[in-house]
Structure formats: C-alpha cells, structure tokens
Amino acid sequence: QVHLVESGGGLVNPGGSLTLSCAASGLSLSDYYMTWIRQAPGKGLEWLSYISTSGSTKIYADSVKGRLTVSRDNARNSVYLEINSLRAEDTAVYYCAVSYSSGWFDPWGQGTLVTVSS
C-alpha cells in the first residue's frame, strides 16, 4: 500500500525557518513529480510548489516565491520543503502529494502542522 508521511512541523517563531520532509513507502518517488500544498486552519487548499522527477524543474506559487525551496533525495525516497522568513500567515497543515502533469494529485500524505507564533 502506498503511503506518504510528512514530518518536521511544529511551533516556530516569526522570521524563523523550517524544513519539512515527505517520505514514501510502497512507491518509488523517483518515478513521480511531487507537490506541496497547504491548508490554513479553517481555510481552503493552496498549491505551493512542485518538483520534477530529477529535481531539475521546480515551480513555486507567486505567493511564496523566494521563501520556499523544494528538493528531493530519490535515494532516500523523500522530498523536502524548506520555508524561510516564516510569518503568522504561514500557519497551516502542509501536505505532500504525488503530482501529475495535468494538475491532479494522488495520493496525499496525512499532513504536518506548522504553527508560526511567538
């Protein structure tokens, strides 16, 4: 069975940084584009970034461009999201998901909560 498991969330001070991880089991991530999506408390879904199979192509949403860096380690079957200059509005559950070129996502991980507060 395919599972994606995010980790690395937690309470962070404004202005701080965090790196989220997404580990896969039951599938080889090297065969897939991967995406990060977030959901603020009580709000909708916001696509953030995707990374190609080799890592050579990375695309970011305008709302977060310059503060996010997506990367992957296919040998570790994992994808990462570094978030810098964290703000209160970055408080959200962050999901990783397998991403298809026509813009659909399946499966998703269970999410990891990032809370930005002093």
Added chain:
Amino acid sequence: QSALTQPRSVSGSPGQSVTISCTGTSSDVGGYNYVSWYQQHPGKAPKLLIYVVNKRPSGVPDRFSGSKSGNTASLTISGLQADDEADYYCCSYAGSYTFVVFGGGTKLTVL
C-alpha cells in the same frame, strides 16, 4: 479569495443527488480539460475523487461523477450517504506558470 468559485455549502437527504459547481475562467477551467475534485473529511487529508474532468480513480464509487461546460465544472454525487458529508474542493490546471488553482471548498451536509 480563491481563484475558482464554489458554493460555500450544499445539502441533501440520503438517497438524493447533489451537484457542486466550480466556476473559473478561460485561463483555467475553460481552457483545459484538467479539472479534479477532492473530498476531505474533518481532520483528514484530501482524497482524489475525479480527475481530468470525469475520470474516477480505482476505488471511487460511480455515485461520484464530473462534468464541465465552458468555464464551469460540476461534481454530482448521487445516492447520497451519510459518509458523503465532507468538504469538497475543485482544482484546475492553469498553465505551466501558475500550474493549478483551487476552489474555496464546499461543505456538503447530509440531512
């Protein structure tokens, strides 16, 4: 404000059908046949229900169907069941620069 417009809520009784609309523009919904729909129960991750407008992944019941006309996509759920009570999100491909846009979500209540 989300890029795609969905009704905030819809409701229906068990056994009935409901339709959730998702309105965009010619730059997203109307420009590509790449609309997907997701179901999200409280505290859970979203689950893919429909992709490329009207395809169902393995395991999704045929009670769930998708369609599109112009700049508006729709998700129809027939034979409503209690477990269908959840939030539903539409998503559309929007070109290689924007990639995708989501709707604001619709809360389905099964009466």
